[in-house]
Amino acid sequence: GQQLNQSPQSMFIQEGEDVSMNCTSSSIFNTWLWYKQDPGEGPVLLIALYKAGELTSNGRLTAQFGITRKDSFLNISASIPSDVGIYFCAGPDDSNYQLIWGAGTKLIIKP
């Protein structure tokens, strides 16, 4: 079945650094969603991508829908402490209405 592979699994960064993470699949996806989960909370939708090649920003966050439709990237510029959390990518299963989820990238800011 369809799977999403996220990398890296975790990132240790300094405040102020730019962050880049990605999500890849062997299958084509027609929609890519990026979520963030804070500790003790539910995932929150950050960005939705609908078209191959699309580049969408939300504040300091920028996400891209890969041209091959098999990958997506999320970048965070000038990281701040509240960026800490787990970032998930997700895409719709092509046979039903469910979402396929990546395992997440955990972002940790070094003190």
Add this chain to the structure above:
Amino acid sequence: DAGVIQSPRHEVTEMGQEVTLRCKPISGHDYLFWYRQTMMRGLELLIYFNNNVPIDDSGMPEDRFSAKMPNASFSTLKIQPSEPRDSAVYFCASSFVGVYEQYFGPGTRLTVT
């Protein structure tokens, strides 16, 4: 508008007890999803409803788990009897028909001792 509401936020119970988790989706949303999240298995879809009708319950782990949606604004996930391995965070999410974006509640952290 209020987001997805879940209750309780935390539940601690003893093995063998019945547990009921509750969810109120966003008004007007047609789809409702129940997920379970653990460190080992990540985010797993248990069941989802469309217009109050269960569509796919293949993720429900055992017959001990059941879910209902008696109306458009309320759903329950019940575990009877509960076991320690059911300890996890349970999320409810909802979405509009025709779009894939799901909106999550804050979750219920279940601990079964």
